[in-house]
Amino acid sequence: KTLYDITNEKDNTNIVEDTLHWNPRRIYTFNLKSKEITRLTSNAYRINNYEVSENGQYLVYREIRSPDYGVDGNPKPNYVLMDLKANTSNKILQGLQSPTGFKFTRDGKGFYFSAETSSDPEWNGSGIRELYYYTFATGDYTKVPLEWENGLAGEYFLNGNGLIVQLANGPLRKVRYYEKNGGDWSWKNIALGDQQEHVSVLAFNQDSGKLIYRYSTASKLPEYFLAKISVGRKNVSLEESQTLTSLNDKLKKKPIAKSEVIYWKGANEEEVNGILYYPKNYEAGKKYPLVLSIHGGPTGVDRDSWSERWSTYPQIFTDKNAFVLKPNYHGSGNHSQAFVESIKNGKYYSLEEVDLYNGIHHLNQKGYIDMDKLGLMGWSNGAILATWMTLQYPDMFKVAAPGAGDVNWTSDYGTCxxxxxxDQSYFGGAPxxxxxxxxxxxxxxKYSPIFEIEKIKTPTIIFHGSEDRSVPRDQGWEYYRGLQQVGKAPVKFLWFPGQPHGLQKITHQLRKMKEEIAWFETYLFKDKMEENEAFKKDSPLASLLTLQQNMTEEGLLGKMKDGALLPTVVSMGKDSISIGTHEVTLAQYHAYTGQSYDRLLANKPVTGLSKGEIEKYLSWLSGKSGADYRLPNTKEAKKWHKKARTAYKNQNNLNHWGGYELTTLDVPDLQTKLGELKISLIKNAGTHPMVKVKEGVVIYDLGGNVAEYYT
Known part of the structure; x- marks a missing residue:
């Protein structure tokens, strides 16, 4: 830090830009033995990406020349190659767009890298990534002939003179093996069997020849494998494949929606694709709601791989018996350069709108969907398109859930x-x-919905992070205020403090999902129960209402069967035991004995029974109900006792009556005092709040009232 930096750090002022004090960032070495620091570079600007060769001779780095580069892409960075042994440096790779991913070969002859190919490199426009090789001896680079128009997808890995390369293939992925022979390259597909086009290589070790890869589809949870690459004269395959780890074991037990890659004619009569998820209980011939879940970017892509997260979660909507379509519209990445760039220069929205509209009607023609039950959701560019569709088709959609999307491009230009x-790339110039x-x-x-927002009639829930700089945070406010002022559609706006473009806090991600699902339940599925906002679900009133569900019309705890009052039970799970929800009451016990009892005490727990009397009652109960009733065994009793010790608060026990948490030394003295009472402290079963044992399972009086027997 300079003296200027230190002097001006005394408050929280955020200096947006100060070109006079935009100091360089350089590269240094640190000697682990001597602790000596040595500067390697003397650059005038900021280095933000570099790579060192394995033998330590070469260093390549990128130098950003302006604090505005991230905004306007100019001036272009310097790319510098240093020979650390000869202490020389040269600028390289001039004329290429955004070179990155530098990987030195072990033979010391050069390095590989990737660079973007687009029609508007002056604006760092989106396109496809292609692979290059730089030769030290000539100081020149060569494009590796991938013979694949969509370019790279994901990382590539070196293996001697060979390369493991992943190729973009729309919703799928290819994995090839390329070999360098002098100045030429040849390639072979890597044989992946039935995992073909659904594999992503994550890591590779040249010394062992082993790689880690992930395999999944949109309806198959990810699996991770360790395998060894085998390169033959004619074929390349993976051998000794073994499962690296097992994840999501609990999720594997849940039903997973069927999915498939579908294709239809989009804008310009060109083929587009998407991932279609089927309702969990799909029946051919029936029509279902459709949720259009739109990816961002616009150069994002939805692949046929597992993709469930806070921004898109098709499995939950298929649980609600809806189709979910994730469309790869014009402009999506992982496709050809022509497809990716098709929406530039004033075509933004126009082609995607046709793609989405045609995709919906493609499913309608197949008889899959109910055209009166359509919903939209998306984040970033997905939100932008969702908003556009509600603007162009005001009566088509029942619900929209856009997150972090633009509605005013005139302000986006300066604040994003x-x-x-x-904006220069997609709108063909400045405002x-x-x-x-x-x-x-x-x-x-023309393409700012804010200027026609009075057309929108779709119930809309808006999400935005307060620190979003990718889609400026005030876009959310403009969107909300426009809909609120027009007043033609229900609108709700959630603002997440401290969150950037993608929500990072789990609590915020969960809140977004819950609010979004509730919005869809209200306006699309129309199955959301009207909630009483003054009612707390774990309150004493809730406990009493739940208790009431286990009562007869006469107010007796239990259920009637063949004229006899029996205890109610709750299942602990599939193929598991059931347990009584309450203590056995006087009324329930005397249904067995036939003896009379004080009706005012009917719901009090029966006490003072011998073990023999209990066994006789359980035998009668088993015969009467057709189920096998028994007392808990020692192991079960210890488990419930442990649970009781965590659920003793607000229960009928000595702590409650003493008014503090007793120790064992306090108990005898307090019991002596309780002996002075002339009334019983035993309450009706279920008087005190219920105890949640697990999801969907509640019982009463576990932590107090009367003690229980076990065997």
Whole structure:
């Protein structure tokens, strides 16, 4: 830090930009033995990416030359290659767009890297990534002939003169093996059997020849494998494959929706694709609701791989018997350069709108969906498109849930952290550029929903993080205020403090999902129960209402069967035992004896029975109910005693009457005092709050009232 930095750190002022004090960032070495620090570079600007060769001779780095580079993509970075032994450096890779992923070969002859190919490199426009090789001897680079128009997808890995390369393939992925022979390359597909096109290579070790890869589909949970690559003259395969680890074992037991990759004609009569998830209880011939879950980017892509997270969770909606479609619209990544760039220069929205509309009607023509039950959701660009569809088709959708989406491109240009490059690329210029005889760029107005927001009638729930700089945070406020002022649609706006473009806090992710699901239940599925906002679900009143469900019309705890009052029980799980929800009452016990009892004490627990009397009652109960009733065994009793010790608060026990947490030394003296009472402290079964044993299982009086027998 300079003296200027230290002097001006006394408050929390955020200096947005100060080019006079934009100090360089350089690379240093640290000697582990001598603790000596040595500077390697003398660059004038900021290094933000570098790689060192394995033998320590070469260093390649990227130097950002302006604090505005992230916004407007200019001036272009310097890429520098240093020979650390010869102490020389040269600028390299000039004319390429965003080189990255530098990997030195072990033979010391060069390095590989990838770079973007687009029609508008001046704005770092989106396109496809291609692979290159730089040769030290000539100081030049060569494009590796992938012979694949969609370019790279994910990381690539070196293996001597070979490379493991992952290729973009729309909703799928190819994995190939390339080999360098002099100045030429050849390739072979890696044989992956029935896992073909659904594998992602995560790591590779050249010394062992082993790699780690993930296999999944949209309806198959991820599995992770360790395997050894085998390179033959004609074939490349993975051998000695073994499961690396087992994850999501509990989730594997749950029903998973069927899914498939589907194709339909989109804009320009070109084929588009998407992932379709079927309702869990799908029956051919029936029509179901449809949820359109739209990815962001726009260069994101929905692949045929497992994808369930806070922003998109098709399994939950298929649980509600809906189809879910994740469309890969024009502009999506993992496709050809022409497809990715098709929505640039004033075509943003226009092609995607057709893709989404046609995708919906494709499913309707198949007889899959109910056109009166359509919903939209999406994050970032997915939210942008969801909003656009509600604007263009005001009566088509019953619900929309956009998160972190733009509605005003005129303000996005200046406030988005990459607003200049993005908007220049997709809208063909700046907002003030004269277009079509106008003194402004009309695309910024034409494609900003805020200027036509009065058309939207779809119930909309909006989400936004307060620290979002990718889609400026005030976009959410403009969106909300517009819908609120127009007043044609129910609207709700959730603002997440401290959160960037993607929600990071689990509590915020969960809140977003719960609110979103409730919104869909209300306006699409129409199965949301009207909630009483003054009613607390774990209150004493809730406990009493639950207790009431286990009463007869005469107010007796239990259930009637063949004229006899029997205890109510609750199952602990599938193929498991059931336990009594309450203590056995006087009324229940005397249904067996036939003896009379004080009706005012009917719901009090029966006490003072011998073990023999209890066994006779259980025998009668088993015969009367057709189920096998017994006392808990020692192991079960210890388990319930342990649970009781954690559930003693607000129960009828000595702590309650003493008014504090007793020790064993206190008990005899307090019992002596209790002996002075002339009334019974035993309450009706279920008087005190219920105890939640597990999800969906509650019982009463576990931590107090009367003691229980066990065997």
């Amino acid at each position: 952290r990459f607003g200049v490059t993005f 003030w550029d004269d277009t079509n005889g106008k003194h402004y760029n009309e695309w910024y107005i």
